[in-house]
Amino acid sequence: SQQGEEDPQALSIQEGENATMNCSYKTSINNLQWYRQNSGRGLVHLILIRSNEREKHSGRLRVTLDTSKKSSSLLITASRAADTASYFCAASGGSNYKLTFGKGTLLTVNP
Amino acid sequence: EPEVTQTPSHQVTQMGQEVILRCVPISNHLYFYWYRQILGQKVEFLVSFYNNEISEKSEIFDDQFSVERPDGSNFTLKIRSTKLEDSAMYFCASSAAEGHEQYFGPGTRLTVT
Numbered sequence: 144s145q146q147g148e149e150d151p152q153a154l155s156i157q158e159g160e161n162a163t164m165n166c167s168y169k170t171s172i173n174n175l176q177w178y179r180q181n182s183g184r185g186l187v188h189l190i191l192i193r194s195n196e197r198e199k200h201s202g203r204l205r206v207t208l209d210t211s212k213k214s215s216s217l218l219i220t221a222s223r224a225a226d227t228a229s230y231f232c233a234a235s236g237g238s239n240y241k242l243t244f245g246k247g248t249l250l251t252v253n254p
Numbered sequence: 255e256p257e258v259t260q261t262p263s264h265q266v267t268q269m270g271q272e273v274i275l276r277c278v279p280i281s282n283h284l285y286f287y288w289y290r291q292i293l294g295q296k297v298e299f300l301v302s303f304y305n306n307e308i309s310e311k312s313e314i315f316d317d318q319f320s321v322e323r324p325d326g327s328n329f330t331l332k333i334r335s336t337k338l339e340d341s342a343m344y345f346c347a348s349s350a351a352e353g354h355e356q357y358f359g360p361g362t363r364l365t366v367t
Contacts, residue, residue, distance in 0.1 A: 178358070188356070238309075240349070244296050
């Protein structure tokens with residue numbers, strides 16, 4: 144079964160720095176979606192990248208997808224303390240487009 | 255901006271009791287999902303629902319679970335006889351079409367004692 148797995152598991156940076164999180168998955172996908180979750184709260188949708196896309200931007204977010212390596216990365220530029228959260232990738236595939244989540248990367252941005 | 259809503263935000267129930275978790279998906283969305291997240295673990299898929307029927311369910315979604323869209327706006331998850339291991343955050347999600355963004359609600363934290 145396909146599976147999103149992020150690394151690193153935890154990342155601590157200073158405000159203003161860039162944060163890069165990686166995700167790997169195991170089988171073919173239709174798309175890959177990134178979410179943010181503040182502690183104990185809901186999942187906020189960040190960005191979707193389709194299997195035929197290689198890069199996508201949204202504000203300070205940049206997502207890349209390499210289907211040959213079955214991997215994706217999320218880059219947050221010019222990080223802010225408010226970006227502190229857990230970030231998850233979720234791989235979507237199969238006939239019903241269910242999402243398979245990784246364990247997430249806990250990002251801490253220090254002011 | 256339209257959003258998925260869920261009620262209640264927190265439900266405490268005793269083992270063996272029935273619970274119904276409620277969701278109002280985004281109004282023009284056609285695809286509905288339930289996921290759960292046990293504390294400290296991954297978000298796990300439970301079930302997908304389209305055109306008034308289940309389109310896929312996971313191994314977790316056994317005979318104790320059921321879903322229903324009783325009217326044009328609500329989407330419910332029922333657990334008939336709760337177990338301690340059902341304690342988790344339950345998320346509802348909806349999507350406008352297959353392969354589109356899935357938007358999640360804020361979740362219902364279910365605690366089974």
